[in-house]
Amino acid sequence: MVTRKAKKAILIGLDGADPLMVKKFMAEGKMPNLEKVKNMGVTNEELSMFGVHPTITPPNWASLATGALPGTHGITCFWNHKSGDPLDKLSYGFNSELCNAEFIWDAAARAGRKSIVFNYPTAWPPTEKNNTIYVDGTGIAVNSRALIDSERFYYCEEGDFAIQEIPHSADQSGTNCMVEGEVDEKTFDVAGEETAATSFPGGKMAKILAEKRIEPNEAKIDIAITPIKPNSGWKKADSSAKEVVLPLNDGEQRRYGLIISEDGQKYNKLEIYISKDDEKPIGEVRAGEWSNWIYDNFKINGKNIPVAYKVKIVDMKDDGSKLDLYYARPLDLSNKKWFYPKEVGQELYDNIGPMLHYSDCGNDDIQLEAQVQMYEWYAKALQYLTSNHEWDLLYFHVHALDTANHLYQNKILEEHSTDHEKYMDILRKYYEISDKFVGDILTIADEDTLIFVVSDHAGMSNEAGCQIPALGDPWSVGGKVLEDLGYTVVKREDGKAEIDWEKTKAISQRSGYIYINLKGREPHGSVDPEEYDTLVEKIIDDLYAYRDSGNGRRPIKLALSKKDASILGLFGDHIGDIYFLFNPSWARVHGTSLTTDSYKDTSVGCLFMVTGAGIKKGELINRNVSAIDIVPTICHLTELPIPRNVEGGIIYQALED
Numbered sequence: 001m002v003t004r005k006a007k008k009a010i011l012i013g014l015d016g017a018d019p020l021m022v023k024k025f026m027a028e029g030k031m032p033n034l035e036k037v038k039n040m041g042v043t044n045e046e047l048s049m050f051g052v053h054p055t056i057t058p059p060n061w062a063s064l065a066t067g068a069l070p071g072t073h074g075i076t077c078f079w080n081h082k083s084g085d086p087l088d089k090l091s092y093g094f095n096s097e098l099c100n101a102e103f104i105w106d107a108a109a110r111a112g113r114k115s116i117v118f119n120y121p122t123a124w125p126p127t128e129k130n131n132t133i134y135v136d137g138t139g140i141a142v143n144s145r146a147l148i149d150s151e152r153f154y155y156c157e158e159g160d161f162a163i164q165e166i167p168h169s170a171d172q173s174g175t176n177c178m179v180e181g182e183v184d185e186k187t188f189d190v191a192g193e194e195t196a197a198t199s200f201p202g203g204k205m206a207k208i209l210a211e212k213r214i215e216p217n218e219a220k221i222d223i224a225i226t227p228i229k230p231n232s233g234w235k236k237a238d239s240s241a242k243e244v245v246l247p248l249n250d251g252e253q254r255r256y257g258l259i260i261s262e263d264g265q266k267y268n269k270l271e272i273y274i275s276k277d278d279e280k281p282i283g284e285v286r287a288g289e290w291s292n293w294i295y296d297n298f299k300i301n302g303k304n305i306p307v308a309y310k311v312k313i314v315d316m317k318d319d320g321s322k323l324d325l326y327y328a329r330p331l332d333l334s335n336k337k338w339f340y341p342k343e344v345g346q347e348l349y350d351n352i353g354p355m356l357h358y359s360d361c362g363n364d365d366i367q368l369e370a371q372v373q374m375y376e377w378y379a380k381a382l383q384y385l386t387s388n389h390e391w392d393l394l395y396f397h398v399h400a401l402d403t404a405n406h407l408y409q410n411k412i413l414e415e416h417s418t419d420h421e422k423y424m425d426i427l428r429k430y431y432e433i434s435d436k437f438v439g440d441i442l443t444i445a446d447e448d449t450l451i452f453v454v455s456d457h458a459g460m461s462n463e464a465g466c467q468i469p470a471l472g473d474p475w476s477v478g479g480k481v482l483e484d485l486g487y488t489v490v491k492r493e494d495g496k497a498e499i500d501w502e503k504t505k506a507i508s509q510r511s512g513y514i515y516i517n518l519k520g521r522e523p524h525g526s527v528d529p530e531e532y533d534t535l536v537e538k539i540i541d542d543l544y545a546y547r548d549s550g551n552g553r554r555p556i557k558l559a560l561s562k563k564d565a566s567i568l569g570l571f572g573d574h575i576g577d578i579y580f581l582f583n584p585s586w587a588r589v590h591g592t593s594l595t596t597d598s599y600k601d602t603s604v605g606c607l608f609m610v611t612g613a614g615i616k617k618g619e620l621i622n623r624n625v626s627a628i629d630i631v632p633t634i635c636h637l638t639e640l641p642i643p644r645n646v647e648g649g650i651i652y653q654a655l656e657d
Contacts, residue, residue, distance in 0.1 A: 006450035006613035006637045010394045016402025017607040018458030019048035025431045033439035041611025042619045042654040049608035049625035051457050053568045054511040056591040058093035060456035061121040066101035067631030067646035069569030073101035076574040077510040078474040083573040086523050088477045091185050094121050101645035104631050105132050108393050108640045118396035126340045134340040140399040146335035151221035151361050156228050156244045156323040164225040221361045234276045242320050249298045259320045267320030287316040306333040308354040329357050352380045371400040372433050379440035386444045404430040405459025409589050415464040448613050450637050455607040460599050463585035467550050472592040474511040482508050485542050511591040513576030555586040621653040
């Protein structure tokens with residue numbers, strides 16, 4: 001019997017989805033849609049497949065879209081390094097121009113087949129412009145590069161004092177997988193040094209920040225302390241209403257708020273105005289709720305920019321004397337740069353509306369609610385695009401689960417937190433909203449559609465008490481471990497750290513690479529080529545001998561020469577001379593671990609499920625599946641051309657006889 005061919009294919013990418021967590025929450029009845037996919041299709045006992053290394057976002061999604069190993073496609077971490085560039089110069093790994101392998105949608109276009117590529121890491125800029133619609137692909141969320149201004153908390157209380165503002169500390173640690181602004185290349189400072197803390201402000205700012213337990217140098221979003229006063233000078237305002245001034249647009253503009261009691265007893269509503277002379281507000285919000293979209297104009301570099309944003313009242317006293325207000329990052333509605341064709345951006349705004357970005361504000365409820373709204377927009381946008389445009393292939397990725405992993409992965413274990421049950425429940429909710437989203441996407445498919453549900457990696461907790469070495473940070477160059485071992489030399493003067501390249505023999509870079517500072521290859525090489533092999537062997541020996549200073553145990557699980565790293569699919573000009581991985585107890589959530597690693601019912605494995613046309617029903621197959629097997633299987637069932645660089649195989653065991 002010939003396997004029934006599929007007319008269309010969908011790849012649902014759930015970044016960070018842990019097969020172990022999916023299995024747990026399915027057993028609890030919390031993920032009925034993925035349970036349906038499992039029962040109507042094929043997976044294995046573990047619900048998992050092997051990812052590629054490093055176990056981090058860009059290389060894995062690139063492999064899932066090309067069927068090629070990282071050594072072949074050339075995207076080898078969150079950031080990339082090109083041989084011959086300075087060792088502290090890295091390129092942003094989400095860039096399609098770094099990918100040396102053919103994408104499945106480019107192969108489809110060769111046969112005149114049409115694709116929708118939506119929020120897919122490594123897909124931007126567009127590589128094919130005749131048969132493919134692109135919705136971003138530059139990062140972890142749609143249109144994040146069109147965001148302007150910062151998230152902000154307004155802490156408002158009655159009094160007569162000047163507005164005080166504190167900007168957020170830009171997070172360039174990589175822990176949230178987000179880059180601020182448009183960054184394609186970056187020269188990194190040497191890692192491993194403590195940075196000077198921002199001095200703590202005085203006065204009312206100090207009092208309120210202390211009450212909120214926020215250190216200024218730890219503030220992830222902007223903060224404004226602003227007074228609540230009796231209203232005055234308004235063209236139209238009830239005498240009982242109180243006023244508050246809200247700075248926004250990086251403090252360059254002001255909006256004016258009226259705090260209102262709708263029943264004459266309790267204050268419960270905030271109206272936001274551009275001017276006190278206006279009769280109608282541009283937005284309103286009630287206690288404990290989110291506003292609808294607020295449409296505004298910001299003055300930026302002399303231009304009027306149309307924007308949209310939302311706010312939420314986090315807390316409001318009944319007497320109107322205190323108000324905590326969250327302000328989400330505004331979206332520049334004029335920026336359609338990250339859609340192709342550009343008309344698609346306006347089409348989505350007109351038919352779906354703006355998209356809310358995820359929050360990194362530190363408030364658990366807001367962060368979850370923002371993800372819910374993001375999922376809702378994604379589902380509506382995908383349903384709209386597939387209903388109004390021709391398509392044969394739909395490839396997309398969403399990032400809520402990985403964001404949750406970075407926020408809560410260790411907190412869900414009793415050994416890390418006395419509130420572990422609370423945090424497990426929060427993580428459970430992220431899986432529930434992800435499952436609902438999968439259900440929304442399943443409505444797009446008909447009986448002739450093939451559907452894969454996959455992840456690029458999961459998220460693994462680490463062991464309490466284990467001190468993660470200053471090594472293997474995806475967003476760093478250098479690190480104290482190689483300093484302590486004598487391979488990296490750092491000059492420190494006036495609080496600044498700078499690598500002494502003349503004395504440095506080797507340097508750690510990104511999630512698991514060590515580069516020899518080789519003469520003739522590196523701009524400031526110090527190691528003679530004849531020393532290379534001996535030095536590589538010595539560093540590997542020292543890595544295995546390195547011990548956690550707290551417990552005397554070995555953090556390094558595996559250290560391989562460049563030649564030997566090829567067994568993990570790592571080779572070519574974009575990897576280091578040594579590749580190393582941590583033991584699970586020292587995991588950095590993901591990225592520094594083997595794809596097979598796990599710790600206390602958390603793992604780094606990749607979710608694998610497939611259902612639909614040409615696939616067996618309700619089968620658990622006994623086969624190891626790899627991320628590079630997905631593309632050739634899709635192509636086989638949909639009769640798409642095979643991308644030119646495919647290295648994986650068809651998952652024959654999943655196919656109908």
